[in-house]
Each structure stands twice: as C-alpha cells, then as structure tokens.
Amino acid sequence: MDMTNKTATLSFEGKTLDLPILKPTHGPDVIDIRKLYETGDVFTYDPGFTSTAACESTITFIDGDKGELLYRGYPIEQLADKSHYLEVCYLLLYGELPNAAQIEDFEGRVTKHTMVHEQMHNFFRGFRRDSHPMATMVGVVGAMSAFYHDSLDINDAWQREVAAIRMIAKLPTIAAMAYKYSIGQPFVYPKNTLDYAGNFLHMCFAVPCEDYVVEPALAKAMDRIMTLHADHEQNASTSTVRLAGSSGANPFACIAAGIACLWGPAHGGANQACLEMLREIGTVDKIPEAIRRAKDKNDPFRLMGFGHRVYKNFDPRAKVMKESADEVLDLLGFHNNPTLQVAKELERIALDDDYFVSKKLYPNVDFYSGIILEAMGFPTSMFTPIFAVSRTVGWISQWKEMIADPTQKIGRPRQLYIGAARRDYVDVAAR
Ligand code: ACO
Numbered sequence: 001m002d003m004t005n006k007t008a009t010l011s012f013e014g015k016t017l018d019l020p021i022l023k024p025t026h027g028p029d030v031i032d033i034r035k036l037y038e039t040g041d042v043f044t045y046d047p048g049f050t051s052t053a054a055c056e057s058t059i060t061f062i063d064g065d066k067g068e069l070l071y072r073g074y075p076i077e078q079l080a081d082k083s084h085y086l087e088v089c090y091l092l093l094y095g096e097l098p099n100a101a102q103i104e105d106f107e108g109r110v111t112k113h114t115m116v117h118e119q120m121h122n123f124f125r126g127f128r129r130d131s132h133p134m135a136t137m138v139g140v141v142g143a144m145s146a147f148y149h150d151s152l153d154i155n156d157a158w159q160r161e162v163a164a165i166r167m168i169a170k171l172p173t174i175a176a177m178a179y180k181y182s183i184g185q186p187f188v189y190p191k192n193t194l195d196y197a198g199n200f201l202h203m204c205f206a207v208p209c210e211d212y213v214v215e216p217a218l219a220k221a222m223d224r225i226m227t228l229h230a231d232h233e234q235n236a237s238t239s240t241v242r243l244a245g246s247s248g249a250n251p252f253a254c255i256a257a258g259i260a261c262l263w264g265p266a267h268g269g270a271n272q273a274c275l276e277m278l279r280e281i282g283t284v285d286k287i288p289e290a291i292r293r294a295k296d297k298n299d300p301f302r303l304m305g306f307g308h309r310v311y312k313n314f315d316p317r318a319k320v321m322k323e324s325a326d327e328v329l330d331l332l333g334f335h336n337n338p339t340l341q342v343a344k345e346l347e348r349i350a351l352d353d354d355y356f357v358s359k360k361l362y363p364n365v366d367f368y369s370g371i372i373l374e375a376m377g378f379p380t381s382m383f384t385p386i387f388a389v390s391r392t393v394g395w396i397s398q399w400k401e402m403i404a405d406p407t408q409k410i411g412r413p414r415q416l417y418i419g420a421a422r423r424d425y426v427d428v429a430a431r
Helices: 036-040 076-082 085-094 100-111 120-124 133-146 157-182 196-205 216-229 236-246 251-262 270-281 284-295 316-331 338-350 354-358 366-376 380-404
Strands: 002-012 015-023 060-063 068-071
Touching: 002 036, 015 036, 068 076, 068 085, 068 316, 076 216, 076 316, 085 100, 085 196, 085 216, 085 380, 100 157, 120 133, 120 157, 133 157, 133 251, 133 380, 157 196, 157 251, 157 380, 196 216, 216 316, 216 366, 216 380, 236 251, 236 380, 251 380, 270 284, 270 338, 270 366, 270 380, 284 338, 316 338, 316 366, 338 366, 366 380
Parallel strands: none
Antiparallel strands: 002 015, 060 068
C-alpha cells in the first residue's frame, strides 16, 4: 500500500493523534486508523461500513459517482463487449488477461472439473422438492468440504488453486441440479464439448428423452450476464466470504457463507424480487401507484432493482443488461413483452421524479437481468442461483487474495455497547 506524506489530525479530550493517509490507485484517500485504539483508546463507529475500507485489494474498482466498474483496471463495458466469462475469470483470479495458451489451459482445467462426486446426487435427494434452489445450494456447496478433502488445506497454495477451479467448474452443475431436482426432472450431466454458459443452459434445459440444442445467441447472453456479475469489490456477500475465510475456514464453507448472504432481497435476491414486482405492477397505468408507494416513508415497499450503496449514478452493468434484454427478447420473438414495457416505463418515470433524482437512485444490475432470464425460460427462483454461479469467481479471487496476504488477520469488528451496565445476579425468588 502507498503512504502519502499527509496525515489526518484527530483531536478529542485533550489528545491529538496524527493518522497516516493512504493513497489508492483510484478512489478517495484512506485514513489509516489501525493504531487508533492502541494510541487513543477509542473505537470508530460505522455500522454498514459506509465509510470504512476493511481490506486492501487489487481486483475490482467502482467509481460510484461516475458509474464506472473496472475488473483489474479494465472497464466492464469493454469486457462485456469483447471478452467472455472464462477469460474474465482468469483475469480476476490471476490479475492479467491470458494469452492464447494460458486461456486454453485454464478452460481445459475448468472443463475437466465440471462433474460432481457421484455420491453428491444422494445428498441432493435429501432436500424437499419444493426447496428454494438457493437453500439447496447453501447446503450442497458447504457439503463440498465433505467430498473434496484434497483441497481443504488453505496453507497450501496448490490446494487453494484446486479448490478455486473446482468451485468455478462445479457451481453451474450444482445450480442446474438444484433446479432439476426442484422440478422433478433427472439430473443432466455436464457436456464438456459445450462452452461454460452453453453447458449451463444444457444442464438446466435438456432432458434425456430428446435432443436439446443450445442456441448460440442465448449462450452468449448468458455468458454476458455471468461476466457482468463476476465481481463487485467489497459487497455484502464478498465481505462475508472474507470474514468467514479470515478465521481459516475452508474455501467451500466460505463460499457457502457468501451464497447465504447473497440470498437476501437487498443483495442478490433483488433480481427475483424485481421481476416479481414488475409482474405485480403488470401494466404501465399501475406505475404511478408503485412510485407513490416507493416514496411513502410509512410503506416498506421499495422499487426493487433501484438504488445502490456505491453507485450514485447509472450502474454500468444495468446499461449493458438493458441492451441485452432488447436483443434476447427480439431473438425469442417477445417483441412486446409486457414486463419489459413496464420496466422501461418505470425507469423513465422514476428517473424523472424528484425523489429518485435527489436521492441518486438509478436502476442497478438486477433491474433488467430477471427479464432476460425469464425470457430464456428460467423460473424466478433460479435468478439468484445464477447470480451465485457468476459471482463464485469474484468470491474465490477475493478469498485467495486475502489468504495470500501475509498481514491478514481474523476479522473482528468492535462495538458500541449500549446494553445494561454491570449488575449483580438476582436469585429467582427475589425477581
Ligand atoms: N426505492 C425507494 N427508496 C429507496 C430505494 C428504493 N429502491 N433505495 C433506497 N431508497 C431510499 C431510502 O428509503 C433512503 O431514503 P431516506 O434517506 O429518506 O431514508 C435513501 O434512499 C437511501 O437508502 P438506504 O437504504 O439508506 O441506502 P443503502 O445504501 O443502505 O441501500 C440498497 C442500498 C439496499 C441497494 C437499497 O437501495 C435498496 O434496498 N434497493 C432495492 C433492492 C435492490 O435492488 N438491491 C440490489 C442491490 S445491487 C446488488 O446487490 C446486485
């Protein structure tokens, strides 16, 4: 990390502390408060980490005001346009774009790990048929640590590498199995002649009794959805993975923790919640009522797919996703898809409304992704699992970065205790 010559001075209760200021490649300077408690006997208070950098990282950068997202320095729009998901995985994991031999080797390694241990099939069968696929995924991914004992030693760089490849390769298989199980269809084994996204579509939509041909344009759209979701710096699920990993927990347990966090409607669950909201609004004439409810402080209703902790401008991923929605719906012949019409009109009205403008609430990545996934044939319950599949590479890259950092410590926040003051135990008869 780069130090600046600058310091921040903090004065309180007659003490004056000079705090070093660190210089990032991009983004605001960071005041280093690591010695604050030791030297000043105070904590800082920042629930939700709105002003706190919890780690240093070289992977992803977001400029929320400009609406910019960079993976290892490359703008997301360029990657979505020119690259493909497995190349982006390589970039996130290893820091540089691969040359031709490197990508061939990487794709080969991922492809050879796509099957899951056969005994895992029995494990799936223990879930109720109506389980949400995210519930199944949290359980099954956590259980990978019971199946792959040779990639659990976090102090062995090779085992960390194998765990990373296994997860990138097997998460699509696990998500597709969770889906197949929930609809009572047989599991479809991976097909290694297909590309990553095409194989995922195949495992979700093929059945043994007839041929399923992957439509290349849909595989490309799926690949793009995966690319757009691959990483997003220190979001809630990534921070969960880092925190779980900071104790030395095995990588499969850490990714399962990330999946659990992603499930919430304020995070990855928003894509499901957004499509359900758009369907509930149903027609363009109902939009004003939805806007009125979203603005009402006494109504818990929020416009799902709108707003973001970091972006105070357009989420650049939403722009790409909107273009993809048009392309995919055209391709599938849904020219006048009512949900897309509602989404576009809702976006137009909200972006013209003082409440949303003044609070800088713009569509996020989830606003259009559900429309594409629904058009491809996925039920809403699969939206968040697809997000989890795509984000696995981000989680594992961040986890690997953390484990390899010699200064890494267990994550252990402090608190502002506001409970009862010390008091003596009272015997039950005297209460
Ligand atoms: N609809 C209506 N009002 C909103 C919305 C929304 N979607 N989002 C934020 N606001 C309002 C809040 O009521 C608050 O108003 P106030 O200042 O008058 O109290 C203000 O905007 C700031 O909102 P916070 O919740 O404090 O912002 P925070 O950064 O904590 O939350 C979040 C960000 C969770 C994404 C929020 O915007 C939200 O709930 N959006 C809907 C869910 C969603 O789409 N999540 C996906 C996020 S992207 C991702 O995970 C892939």
